[in-house]
Amino acid sequence: MESPIPVSSIELDNVYRVMDKRKSLGYSARDLSFMLGYRALYVRDVENPKHTLRYTPKDNNYLQLIFECPLSDILAGKIPEVNYLITIETHSYGTVSTNTIHRLNLPQAPIRLKEFKDEDDTSVEIGTSEKIEIEKVINNLFNSVYFDQPKTALEILQSFKEIYRKTTPVHNVIAAIKKYTARRKAPRLIENKNESGRTTFLKEPEIPQE
Amino acid sequence: MPKEIKIAPVEQYIIDQIRKIRLSLNITAELLSKNITPSESAGLVGNVESSASKTTYTSHNLNLIADFFTKHAKMLKDDSVQKEYTIYDFYPPEPLEDLPIVKSTYEIPRKIGPTFIVADMLENTNFLDSPKTITQVTDYINAHYDVKYKSTNINSALKQAGKKDLLEINMTEELRVTYQKKKNNNKNL
Numbered sequence: 001m002e003s004p005i006p007v008s009s010i011e012l013d014n015v016y017r018v019m020d021k022r023k024s025l026g027y028s029a030r031d032l033s034f035m036l037g038y039r040a041l042y043v044r045d046v047e048n049p050k051h052t053l054r055y056t057p058k059d060n061n062y063l064q065l066i067f068e069c070p071l072s073d074i075l076a077g078k079i080p081e082v083n084y085l086i087t088i089e090t091h092s093y094g095t096v097s098t099n100t101i102h103r104l105n106l107p108q109a110p111i112r113l114k115e116f117k118d119e120d121d122t123s124v125e126i127g128t129s130e131k132i133e134i135e136k137v138i139n140n141l142f143n144s145v146y147f148d149q150p151k152t153a154l155e156i157l158q159s160f161k162e163i164y165r166k167t168t169p170v171h172n173v174i175a176a177i178k179k180y181t182a183r184r185k186a187p188r189l190i191e192n193k194n195e196s197g198r199t200t201f202l203k204e205p206e207i208p209q210e
Numbered sequence: 211m212p213k214e215i216k217i218a219p220v221e222q223y224i225i226d227q228i229r230k231i232r233l234s235l236n237i238t239a240e241l242l243s244k245n246i247t248p249s250e251s252a253g254l255v256g257n258v259e260s261s262a263s264k265t266t267y268t269s270h271n272l273n274l275i276a277d278f279f280t281k282h283a284k285m286l287k288d289d290s291v292q293k294e295y296t297i298y299d300f301y302p303p304e305p306l307e308d309l310p311i312v313k314s315t316y317e318i319p320r321k322i323g324p325t326f327i328v329a330d331m332l333e334n335t336n337f338l339d340s341p342k343t344i345t346q347v348t349d350y351i352n353a354h355y356d357v358k359y360k361s362t363n364i365n366s367a368l369k370q371a372g373k374k375d376l377l378e379i380n381m382t383e384e385l386r387v388t389y390q391k392k393k394n395n396n397k398n399l
Contacts, residue, residue, distance in 0.1 A: 008270035010297070057269060057301070061220035064305040075269065077296030078276045152308075195310050196218065 004085040004104055010076060011054040012084060012101075016114050017074045018055060019047055021067055029119055031170040034153050035066050037198025044119075049088050049101055058196075066154060086113065126172055137163050138176040142189070142203065150192060150200035153177075177201065216310035220302065221266040226316040227300045228267070228275060229259055233329045235282055235291070236374055246274040261313045272297045288325075288370075324367035327355050332376055332391055341380065341388035344368065 022032050029043040045051045085104040097118040102110035180189040186204040194200045239255040257263040279295040344361045371377040378390045
């Protein structure tokens with residue numbers, strides 16, 4: 001067993017409340033990183049107990065906007081024991097790894113805090129007609145004035161929801177947006193960071209050739 | 211001109227809420243800092259509240275502050291004071307916009323109670339660095355805050371500050387009571 005790691009109880013609890021919330025809403029770690037406007041592996045790193053990255057009060061505020069939930073769903077009001085000493089056990093079963101976090105509770109036996117599997121990043125394939133419908137919505141936004149002002153991923157998803165009115169996994173929308181960010185030349189979407197450090201998408205129009 | 215520092219609106223809200231509660235409980239920035247980061251930054255709260263510093267609170271800090279405010283409030287005899295604090299007391303009731311705003315220091319509203327005013331005087335003015343009679347204190351408060359107090363209105367707030375070791379209360383040869391800020395008024399209450 002690895003040596004115990006000291007962690008902030010409230011911050012660790014915060015991470016796994018957010019993990020439970022995102023899973024209950026069907027979001028992968030990559031989906032949530034995208035919605036937060038951070039790099040693709042950000043949430044995976046936060047959820048890794050060996051990593052020091054944690055959600056900040058600024059993130060918790062934005063997570064409330066993403067999940068449309070009360071603060072109490074993602075953050076405890078108070079934890080009297082301010083630090084935990086934890087151990088992490090990882091077991092691999094074929095291609096699947098399970099992580100178990102225990103809190104030391106001397107002189108009694110350790111308490112199991114959390115158990116979770118590493119996520120399979122493979123996206124579920126969607127039907128061609130649904131794919132075309134999603135791409136059409138994003139294409140219409142692209143061809144309008146919508147992207148003339150920089151938009152965050154959350155803003156795009158909120159607009160998409162209002163137009164599409166059906167539920168579809170976030171990664172399908174991400175795939176449709178990536179078609180425009182992956183283009184080598186204009187017209188395309190270019191990625192920047194806004195003042196809050198979140199990724200934004202802005203249309204780079206095609207320059208008419210003389 | 212110093213460079214403006216920008217932080218998230220929720221970070222500013224949390225800083226202001228903690229400052230408001232801290233002053234209403236008569237807790238100095240130094241005392242709170244020592245209770246949340248005993249071995250490290252004794253000036254953490256001062257830095258966080260300063261518009262010249264980028265420092266903001268972490269969730270870990272908020273957990274410690276909620277615990278300290280609760281312990282502190284429970285020691286106070288005043289039953290009108292909130293006794294239990296959680297992190298939810300520091301967050302806004304609804305999530306705020308995300309785009310950063312210029313960091314500022316929360317100004318205490320001038321129309322407030324005697325306990326709040328005495329805490330503000332001790333923390334933000336030099337008025338009580340030398341001994342003052344209750345009449346002088348009352349005149350100062352009426353001149354600088356939007357209130358019209360008589361000495362009797364602030365008597366118990368001054369006594370309370372004395373009990374908390376923030377003020378020295380002495381008797382002059384003319385048998386007048388004087389109040390003066392303790393030089394190291396950061397002892398635990």
